[in-house]
Amino acid sequence: xxxxxxxDIGEKELINRLGKFMPKNQISDDCALIxxxxxxxxxxxxxxxxxxxxNDITICPQDLGRKAxxxxxxxxxxxxxxxxLGITISLILPARTEWIWVEKLYKGIxxxxxxxxxxxxxxxxxxxxxxxxxxxxxxxxxxxxxxxNACKPGDIILTTGIHGLSKLGxxxxxxxxxxxxVSLSERLISKSVEHFCRPHVYPNFLKNLLQxxxxxxxxxxGCTDSSDGLFQAIQDLAIASNCKAIINYEKIPKDMDxxxxxxxxxxxxxxxxxxxxxxxxxxxxxxxxxxIDKNIYEIGYxxxxxxxxxxxxxxxxxxxxxSPFKHF
Amino acid sequence: xxxxxxxDIGEKELINRLGKFMPKNQISDDCALIxxxxxxxxxxxxxxxxxxxxNDITICPQDLGRKAxxxxxxxxxxxxxxxxLGITISLILPARTEWIWVEKLYKGIxxxxxxxxxxxxxxxxxxxxxxxxxxxxxxxxxxxxxxxNACKPGDIILTTGIHGLSKLGxxxxxxxxxxxxVSLSERLISKSVEHFCRPHVYPNFLKNLLQxxxxxxxxxxGCTDSSDGLFQAIQDLAIASNCKAIINYEKIPKDMDxxxxxxxxxxxxxxxxxxxxxxxxxxxxxxxxxxIDKNIYEIGYxxxxxxxxxxxxxxxxxxxxxSPFKHF
Numbered sequence: 001x002x003x004x005x006x007x008d009i010g011e012k013e014l015i016n017r018l019g020k021f022m023p024k025n026q027i028s029d030d031c032a033l034i035x036x037x038x039x040x041x042x043x044x045x046x047x048x049x050x051x052x053x054x055n056d057i058t059i060c061p062q063d064l065g066r067k068a069x070x071x072x073x074x075x076x077x078x079x080x081x082x083x084x085l086g087i088t089i090s091l092i093l094p095a096r097t098e099w100i101w102v103e104k105l106y107k108g109i110x111x112x113x114x115x116x117x118x119x120x121x122x123x124x125x126x127x128x129x130x131x132x133x134x135x136x137x138x139x140x141x142x143x144x145x146x147x148x149n150a151c152k153p154g155d156i157i158l159t160t161g162i163h164g165l166s167k168l169g170x171x172x173x174x175x176x177x178x179x180x181x182v183s184l185s186e187r188l189i190s191k192s193v194e195h196f197c198r199p200h201v202y203p204n205f206l207k208n209l210l211q212x213x214x215x216x217x218x219x220x221x222g223c224t225d226s227s228d229g230l231f232q233a234i235q236d237l238a239i240a241s242n243c244k245a246i247i248n249y250e251k252i253p254k255d256m257d258x259x260x261x262x263x264x265x266x267x268x269x270x271x272x273x274x275x276x277x278x279x280x281x282x283x284x285x286x287x288x289x290x291x292i293d294k295n296i297y298e299i300g301y302x303x304x305x306x307x308x309x310x311x312x313x314x315x316x317x318x319x320x321x322x323s324p325f326k327h328f
Numbered sequence: 329x330x331x332x333x334x335x336d337i338g339e340k341e342l343i344n345r346l347g348k349f350m351p352k353n354q355i356s357d358d359c360a361l362i363x364x365x366x367x368x369x370x371x372x373x374x375x376x377x378x379x380x381x382x383n384d385i386t387i388c389p390q391d392l393g394r395k396a397x398x399x400x401x402x403x404x405x406x407x408x409x410x411x412x413l414g415i416t417i418s419l420i421l422p423a424r425t426e427w428i429w430v431e432k433l434y435k436g437i438x439x440x441x442x443x444x445x446x447x448x449x450x451x452x453x454x455x456x457x458x459x460x461x462x463x464x465x466x467x468x469x470x471x472x473x474x475x476x477n478a479c480k481p482g483d484i485i486l487t488t489g490i491h492g493l494s495k496l497g498x499x500x501x502x503x504x505x506x507x508x509x510v511s512l513s514e515r516l517i518s519k520s521v522e523h524f525c526r527p528h529v530y531p532n533f534l535k536n537l538l539q540x541x542x543x544x545x546x547x548x549x550g551c552t553d554s555s556d557g558l559f560q561a562i563q564d565l566a567i568a569s570n571c572k573a574i575i576n577y578e579k580i581p582k583d584m585d586x587x588x589x590x591x592x593x594x595x596x597x598x599x600x601x602x603x604x605x606x607x608x609x610x611x612x613x614x615x616x617x618x619x620i621d622k623n624i625y626e627i628g629y630x631x632x633x634x635x636x637x638x639x640x641x642x643x644x645x646x647x648x649x650x651s652p653f654k655h656f
Contacts (some may be wrong), residue, residue, distance in 0.1 A: 036365070078358050122372070263622060
């Protein structure tokens with residue numbers, strides 16, 4: 001069967017075809033348009049690079065397109081965006097890329113937009129040796145400003161969901177050798193691959209936050225997402241807010257089949273791409289929220305002190321001595 | 329001398345350093361913020377890819393940074409943006425990239441923003457094998473909507489400035505063999521290299537358009553920029569507006585030293601990256617505008633007919649038989 005590649009199609013025809021995935025009023029012009037009211041737009045840009053963030057073995061194009069959108073929406077949510085308006089897409093693709101790959105990518109992109117709101121506003125496509133999917137997403141700032149620098153000493157540190165699963169899914173997909181001494185349950189294997197390939201975010205997070213707010217005067221809370229790992233997320237909050245995070249190791253939510261040991265703790269803390277929200281709230285608010293949302297866990301608190309992370313169990317602090325997070 | 333490369337610096341320190349090029353209120357958070365009123369935002373995304381759009385021989389990082397912004401602002405202007413708010417930057421860089429290269433790129437970016445307005449709103453940086461600079465630029469839609477599909481039969485076709493110079497500059501920089509039979513003037517050589525490395529746009533264009541408007545009821549005019557070449561720009565207008573462009577070859581503005589011949593005509597029409605505006609206006613408006621702005625030339629008109637380009641001098645139509653524009 002003849003496989004249709006981009007080199008055969010040409011740039012103009014490619015742009016025509018991509019236009020079919022866009023709303024009618026946004027096609028065929030130099031720029032995209034966003035109608036605005038008196039509000040703040042929240043804007044986020046994220047790129048997925050072939051052989052750094054993905055490859056053809058680890059993820060299919062439909063999941064990749066969906067994930068590229070989800071990673072941006074996660075950042076919008078972690079800033080307190082109440083509504084996703086849309087995205088622009090900048091693609092870089094090798095000339096030998098098959099059209100069907102691009103079509104599936106766009107199907108995945110539109111799947112995520114259907115799930116979480118927003119439309120394709122515009123984009124461009126260039127030739128390059130490696131695939132790159134750069135997405136810029138636009139949301140509307142809600143009533144609560146979620147910011148890295150808004151954590152306060154005394155605040156409880158919370159997280160949605162469980163970490164490490166995406167990293168484990170990535171390693172399983174890449175057939176990277178795991179711990180010889182443990183055998184993973186089928187359930188954990190399939191759940192981890194699911195987390196890596198088809199991550200989810202929390203569109204109800206902001207609504208639940210507002211519903212449980214004990215003091216209406218509080219308009220800013222500390223928050224980021226764990227796209228670079230739980231450790232990095234807590235560290236970013238601590239540095240931006242200039243306070244010390246004390247983590248209760250026992251309260252960290254782990255999957256029931258997650259193995260024990262330092263190696264597995266490292267996958268958990270430094271894995272990345274889980275897209276969970278990591279945030280801080282005054283105690284009463286934190287208690288109210290974790291009662292109504294069973295996906296939310298209190299894992300520690302912020303204290304006065306130089307920006308740092310400490311476990312209350314001193315034996316666990318050796319975990320933090322080296323940070324395997326290094327993308328360059 | 330030790331050259332500091334990104335691999336040594338690490339991603340977190342790199343992000344810290346890039347933060348210094350940004351306004352204080354935009355640093356260290358997941359998203360960028362744009363305050364809006366009741367208006368339309370004009371958004372454009374453009375990527376420059378190493379070995380497709382640039383390489384280390386053809387352009388220095390400072391010029392590259394400036395050009396990446398200018399190419400986006402050109403698209404904003406061609407949609408009728410009255411003010412550039414700012415940009416987000418998505419960089420993909422090899423681990424061996426020197427920090428000084430990145431610093432110079434940002435100096436060039438800020439140079440363009442100082443010239444044409446706007447600030448750095450945010451961005452991200454990832455590792456990759458080839459350098460990519462993706463910029464998303466934000467402007468405010470002015471009173472006049474400039475759109476590809478707003479040309480009308482009877483409209484005069486106009487262009488700012490002279491085409492082909494950027495292509496010639498690119499070829500000179502890359503030592504691509506030119507026509508043996510012509511010797512280029514020193515003036516044309518340096519002007520062409522200047523156009524390729526340091527293109528300019530027309531921030532007064534919209535003001536002059538409004539000032540010369542003969543009929544205040546006209547709110548939409550046909551316009552695009554010539555980033556993909558003059559031919560492509562006219563074709564895009566003709567297709568989007570569903571009419572035929574008749575070009576008067578004699579009226580095409582050429583540099584006084586531009587050589588004659590089919591080869592040079594092709595460089596002129598298909599060159600690209602000149603970032604001139606190509607647009608259409610009712611006759612009276614066109615006359616008024618070209619009188620007050622000496623950089624603007626009337627080069628033809630739109631007529632009823634299937635989307636196409638024709639020269640009024642039939643001998644020249646063979647030029648259009650093949651379009652060398654092909655980025656894939």
